[in-house]
Each structure stands twice: as C-alpha cells, then as structure tokens.
Amino acid sequence: MALGGSLTVIPRYQKYLFVLLLVGSLIMAIVLWNLRERAHQRLVAGEDSAPTQAPEVAPSEQATLVVANDSDSSLLTQVRSLPLPEDPGSRARAVLGKLLDLYAAPDATHPVPGGAASVAQVFLLPAPQLGVVPPSSSHPAAPDPHFRDPRFADPVAKTSATPPQPSGSQLAVVNLTGSFVSSHPSGIETETLTVLSICATLHANLPNVTQVRFLVDGEPHPTLAGHADLTRTYLASDAVSQ
C-alpha cells in the first residue's frame, strides 16, 4: 500500500464510533436545552408576581401647625389636612415635615430653607421628671420657652412645689439634619421662633409630648444657628400656650 510515503487509514469502526459520539452529543445538547427551558418555565410559573398587599395610603387627618411669623414675632395656629401615619413617631415627623415645608415655600412668613427632609427622625421616649417651677406669666413677652435641663436642674427649684409630669408624658427627640442647621438664618428672634414652633406643633398634635430635645445629625449641637440653645430640654406645653 505504501507508495513512496505512508498513508494513514482510519479504521472503519473508528469512523462509526465518531459519528455515533457526534450524534449522541447533539442529542444530549438538545435534551439539556429542553431541560433548561422547562426549569426556567417552572421558576417563572412559581414566582407570584401578583401584589400581596394593597399599597397603604394613610387617611387624611386634621393636623395643627403652629406657624411662626417674622413680621410680628408671633406664632399662629393653622389647621391642615394631611395623610398621617398611625405610628406616633412617624406621625410627628410627618407633621414637622409639613411645618418645615411651609417655611421653605417662597411666600413663607418665616423663611427657612430645607423643607420636610430637614427632620431626619423623631423619637418618642418616656419623659423624665424635671424640677420645673411654673414660670410667672406677668412678662408681656411673646415667645416663652421655659425649660429645665435635668442635668442642671436647680436644687432649690426641685424642692419647691413642682407639678409632676402627667402620666404617659413623652419626651420627643427631634433629629435635625446638619444641612438644615447650617442654612438656618442666624438671629435670636428667628431661631427662637423656629424652636418654639416645632415644640408647639408637636404638643398640639401629640398632647403627650411635654418635653422636646434636639439633635443635629444624631449628635448634641450647641445652638441652632449661633443663638438658640439646642442643649436644653424645652417644655412643649409652655411653647404652645403662647
């Protein structure tokens, strides 16, 4: 057979074997493809994409906003209809958000930029007992945030006839954003009005809130914009009574 070179001849059984293996591979590929498609169909069929719960829209309720007015340094009560959540903390945040939205509006009576996003959280905690002496109301002052810090409560005041906090009283801790504080106009009057209106609005909508403290980005902060003290505990009831 060899004519001046070597010729390699593939045996016949190897040819048959090659064709058989090729056909088997094709068949297996088709089967695997079909299995994959079936598995995909099963997965898609098992996934329940139908809504399991209807989207919850809180019903609109009457909310009382105590709105500051720079022109006459007053606090005016406005009643607005707002969708308010059931959870008291979320409710407090929603109400304060609406109040700060009013302040961020172009025609605001107390212009403060920031809006609803300025209130990061509102935490409601059981109110500590404070050594509070009822302030005299003879001074014809408009805003009047009486407060006592429990860490620095006056020992004489504690021994005097201090009305106890009603049972169920709550301390609201309002966590403001740093951007709100840094953009707040600086001044005693404007900062005091902001603090008072927040305290009064909280008390008007959540009567159990009797004390208010402030944080900025989760940390204690000395003042709102250089003037109003934010390290104190404010008594909300006194603010709302103005």
Added chain:
Amino acid sequence: MRSINWALAVLVAGGLAALPAFAQQPPSALGPQSRFVVVLDAAHGGDDPGARLGSGQPEKALTLVLSVKLRSLLAARGIQVVTTRESDATVDSNNRAETANHAAAQACLILHASESGSGVHLFASSLAPAPPTHFGAWKTAQAGSVTRSLALAGALNSALQRSGIQVTLGRTALPTMDSMTCPAVALEIAPERDGQKLVAGLDNAGYQTRLVRALADALLEWRSEAH
C-alpha cells in the same frame, strides 16, 4: 537684734489694731455693692462672624461698634463699664459669662443684630425664676436673677419707646445669658421699618446714636432705681 524685735512687735500690734476697723467697715465700702457696673457683651467676634447684615458687614462688627459707642456714653455719665471684648477677638460664651459674673454687675446687656424684624427685640432668659443661691448651676445661673432681668427689660423698653424705637419683648434660651448672675437682657437690633418700608438701616449713624442714647438713659434710670 533688739530693734528688729521691736519693729516686728509694732507691726504685729498695728495689724491687730487695724483688724477690727477693717471688719467694721460697711460692706459697701469694701466690695462691689456700692459700685454700679454695667457689662456690655458685643456678641460674636473673631472666628464667629454672626449673621451677615444687609450692608454686607458681619454682625460681629456692628455689635462691637455699638458696644464701644455705648461704653463711651456710659463712661461719660460716670458709669463703670466692663466689656467682654474690645476688638475682633474670639471669646467663648463661658468666658463672656465669667467676665460678667466677676464684675458683679448690676446690668448686663448682650448686643446682637439682625436684618429680621424691626426696631429692637429685647430678650430675657426663658429660665423659670428661682431664689438666688450662692452655688447655682452654671447653665441656669440666670434663674436667680430672672425677675430683675425682666425689670431691666422693662426699663429698656420704656426708654427705647420714648425714643420712638419699636420694641418687641421676648424670652429665649441664650447660653451666655443663662450663665450670667447679673440682671441680663439680650438686645437684637434690627433696622427701623415702617411696615415693609425701610426707615433706617443698621449702619445708619443717626439710628445708632438714638439707640445708644436711649440705652444709656435706661441704664441711668436703672441705676437710680437700684440705689
């Protein structure tokens, strides 16, 4: 040696003899009781510019100008004045209160300025009144003087209104004021407006003079009431 002993004996005897006389002196001749001291606190300063006013100048500059003018006017009327700053220096709020408390002043005025509102906003501390104590808490030291602070605010209010300056009374939580033991009032001076119309800006020299004179008159009146 004997002469030294004699000299010592004379000194000791003289000192012992002088002691009763010293103790019998009325307190008014010794301490600050007889003095009438006013503390002027020009708010902000140094790194703390305060608010940006309409004229472009920072609040710290205007409060210092008003403090210097008022100090001169009071000194000319025989009133001793202590200021918390005389230059564009950073002064901590605790240091300001310490200065006022060491001065044992009969009146402390904290000067602020703002473009918001009209006239002068007078603020007394929002602390509830409490009996004066020798060892009060630092952050509520003003509680013992709140009643007198309200009276001082009333005297300032009367004098300013007599000068035709619009006054708004209020109470606030100001850390510097709350740590002062003297009768203290924070003044936030705003431009003079007639409705929305600007009558006199904060940089108006005439307005500043009228304001400072009214404050000086009020402090003279306060001194006569205190004595």
